[in-house]
Amino acid sequence: xxxxxxxxxxxxxxxxxxxxxxxxxxxxxxxxxxxxxxxxxxxxxxxxxxxxxxxxxxxxxxxxxxxxxxxxxxxxxxxxxxxxxxxxxxxxxxxxxxxxxxxxxxxxxxxxxxxxxxxxxxxxxxxxxxxxxxxxxxxxxxxxxxxxxxxxxxxxxxxxxxxxxxxxxxxxxxxxxxxxxxxxxxxxxxxxxxxxxxxxxxxxxxxxxxxxxxxxxxxxxxxxxxxxxxxxxxxxxxxxxxxxxxxxxxxxxxxxxxxxxxxxxxxxxxxxxxxxxxxxxxxxxxx
Ligand code: EPU
Numbered sequence: 001x002x003x004x005x006x007x008x009x010x011x012x013x014x015x016x017x018x019x020x021x022x023x024x025x026x027x028x029x030x031x032x033x034x035x036x037x038x039x040x041x042x043x044x045x046x047x048x049x050x051x052x053x054x055x056x057x058x059x060x061x062x063x064x065x066x067x068x069x070x071x072x073x074x075x076x077x078x079x080x081x082x083x084x085x086x087x088x089x090x091x092x093x094x095x096x097x098x099x100x101x102x103x104x105x106x107x108x109x110x111x112x113x114x115x116x117x118x119x120x121x122x123x124x125x126x127x128x129x130x131x132x133x134x135x136x137x138x139x140x141x142x143x144x145x146x147x148x149x150x151x152x153x154x155x156x157x158x159x160x161x162x163x164x165x166x167x168x169x170x171x172x173x174x175x176x177x178x179x180x181x182x183x184x185x186x187x188x189x190x191x192x193x194x195x196x197x198x199x200x201x202x203x204x205x206x207x208x209x210x211x212x213x214x215x216x217x218x219x220x221x222x223x224x225x226x227x228x229x230x231x232x233x234x235x236x237x238x239x240x241x242x243x244x245x246x247x248x249x250x251x252x253x254x255x256x257x258x259x260x261x262x263x264x265x266x267x268x269x270x271x272x273x274x275x276x277x278x279x280x281x282x283x284x285x286x287x
Contacts (some may be wrong), residue, residue, distance in 0.1 A: 012047060013037040013079070020066040020074065020287075023058060025120050027209040028258050029066025029287070032056075032074035039079040041152045041175050047075060048148075056287050057173055059122030060097065063129060063211055066287045068258045077124050080175065085110075088183060089143065093176040094124025098131070106193050111184035112141035114193040118200045120212070124174040129283075130167045135196060139167070143180040147172040154178070165216055165283055205243040208251035214265065215248055215280040223272075223280055224248035230271045237264040262286070 007014040014036045020029035036055075038044040048055070055073040058064075077095040084091045088110060092101055098121040102113045115135035119126060126138050127145055139162045144154050149172055162168040200206060215223040227233070227247030235242045239256030242264065243249035250261055269280050 007036060007047065007050075010043075010046060012039070012043050018074070020061070020070065023074075023076070024061035024064055024066055024211070025209060026061075026065060026211045026256075026261070027252050028068075028256055028261065029064075030068045030070025030258075032071055034073045035076065036073065037076045037079050041080070041146075041148065044075065044077075044080070044148065044173070044175075045151075057124075059094065059125030059128075060120060062120040062122075063125060063283070064285045064287055065211055065258055065261055071287050077122065077173075080124075082176070088181050090179045090181060091176065092123050092179070094122060094127075094146075094174050096123045096176075098123050098126045102193070105179075105181055106189040107186060109184055109186040109189065110181035111189055112179065112181040113138075114189045115196050117193045117197045118204075118206065123177055127177050128167045128169060128174050129165055130162050131165070133196075133200075137164075141179045141181060142177055144178040145169065146175040146177065148175055164219065203246060205245040205249050205251050208243070208249075208253070210243070210249045210251045211284045213246075213248040213283050214250050214268075216283045217248075218278050218280065221276075221278065222248075226272050226276055226278060226280075227268055230268075230275050232268055232271060235264065235267065237261075237267070240264045242268065 017031045018035035019031050021027050036047050038047050053072050055075045056071055058074050058076045080093040081095040082093040102117050105113050119131050121131055130137050130139050142157050144156045146154050152175055160168045217223050224247040232242045233247050234244045238260035239253050240260040241251055241253050243251045272280055
């Protein structure tokens with residue numbers, strides 16, 4: 001990554017022409033003309049005041065496909081990663097790694113996040129899209145969410161219209177969250193976490209670069225099953241391939257471009273529509 005300097009006249013970290021493939025789990029994407037890393041909500045507000053174009057907000061880069069030509073301004077929330085624990089309440093910044101939060105709570109005997117193991121997100125990204133899996137979703141354990149709404153505000157869970165893979169925050173930048181957990185025996189939490197992790201490893205291509213599930217499930221149907229039933233597992237465009245393990249993952253087999261992934265997405269959508277008259281909706285974000 002090119003050296004970072006301070007943003008004009010401030011103490012805020014900023015880089016130019018930063019290759020985004022280094023910041024996404026897909027390992028794909030052109031450069032960000034400006035890549036800014038505020039460390040506090042106040043710095044974030046200061047950055048937003050100086051910009052004359054809308055920024056892209058980056059967490060762990062786990063659910064995005066960045067186009068090959070790159071984007072303008074990216075704000076990474078990685079440095080906004082505070083964590084504090086008060087009994088069964090955990091307050092955590094948007095930039096904190098969600099997998100680390102899951103392990104931390106398990107090791108400290110706090111139940112509520114152990115089945116959300118293996119979600120490669122930042123806390124902010126996971127909240128923004130209400131990430132989850134077979135055993136629950138992040139809002140199950142949320143007490144409140146901190147967002148930037150002009151000013152930083154704390155919104156209680158009861159005021160948030162979250163739903164399946166949608167944090168209901170209307171595009172507001174997530175600054176962090178407050179989780180309400182329950183004291184429990186760390187050994188039993190560890191065991192449960194391992195069970196879920198083993199199940200995921202058996203059914204998802206977690207060792208290949210990807211952005212997780214590409215499409216939302218057209219509930220009650222499963223996108224992965226529809227894709228498999230079209231015989232699309234293993235279909236390739238260049239370095240992009242529909243995972244032979246799970247039909248709803250596209251994996252980067254090495255050197256895939258965003259254009260190749262987009263072409264493969266179109267093929268999958270077309271074939272699923274032709275076979276089942278179901279329009280698959282993207283879960284991943286395209287920048
Ligand atoms: N299935 C197939 N073929 C496939 C994939 C799945 O037949 O290629 C079948 C499975 O056998 C199962 C059903 O489809 O009967 C559902 O599959 P699975 O349990 O793997 O879950 P999913 O609905 O495909 C969801 C989330 C995942 C999460 C898993 C497990 C969505 C879009 N996906 O997948 O989340 O990890 O449950 O908890 O909601 C993500 O959001 O990025 C993601 C990976």
